[in-house]
Amino acid sequence: MNRNEDIGYLIHKIDNKIKTNIDNHFKIHDLTFSQSQVLHLLGTNGGTVNQKRLQTMMNVSHPTMVGLVQRLEANGFVTTAPDNLDRRNKIVSITEEAVKFKEEMVKSGETFNRTMLEGINDEELSVVTRVLNKMIDNIENQKGVQYVKNSDE
Numbered sequence: 001m002n003r004n005e006d007i008g009y010l011i012h013k014i015d016n017k018i019k020t021n022i023d024n025h026f027k028i029h030d031l032t033f034s035q036s037q038v039l040h041l042l043g044t045n046g047g048t049v050n051q052k053r054l055q056t057m058m059n060v061s062h063p064t065m066v067g068l069v070q071r072l073e074a075n076g077f078v079t080t081a082p083d084n085l086d087r088r089n090k091i092v093s094i095t096e097e098a099v100k101f102k103e104e105m106v107k108s109g110e111t112f113n114r115t116m117l118e119g120i121n122d123e124e125l126s127v128v129t130r131v132l133n134k135m136i137d138n139i140e141n142q143k144g145v146q147y148v149k150n151s152d153e
Helices: 007-029 033-043 051-058 062-074 096-116 122-140
Strands: 048-050 078-083 086-094
Touching (some): 007 096, 033 096, 051 062, 062 086
Antiparallel strands (some): 048 086, 078 086
């Protein structure tokens, strides 16, 4: 099997291209793919989420989440306040500016999806979706498999 037929490589390549496209599109707003994910999570969870929960939802480290939130706050997309239940934590809230900007994000996402799926019919898309979901289930349901942790984790 050559590299262009390896499913893991292809998934990784698609992931990188999606992130790069989003990073390039929102560069004028000083917004990255990861920051847009935070805004999306806030927008779909009532506009306010504690920072620890966001960290868990995105599966990132504490320092990474702190940096994301600080940059979003500096750019006026979120505000933070101490968590009354746990003073070590912060409550992150989406701003009106970010809510307005979300419309642009949604339109851009729809346009990008149309471009990405061009030439793929409904049946092909259904098969790909079903296969990818099965792969996700297979990975999540593994038992007894040991992995060596990356030194970056």
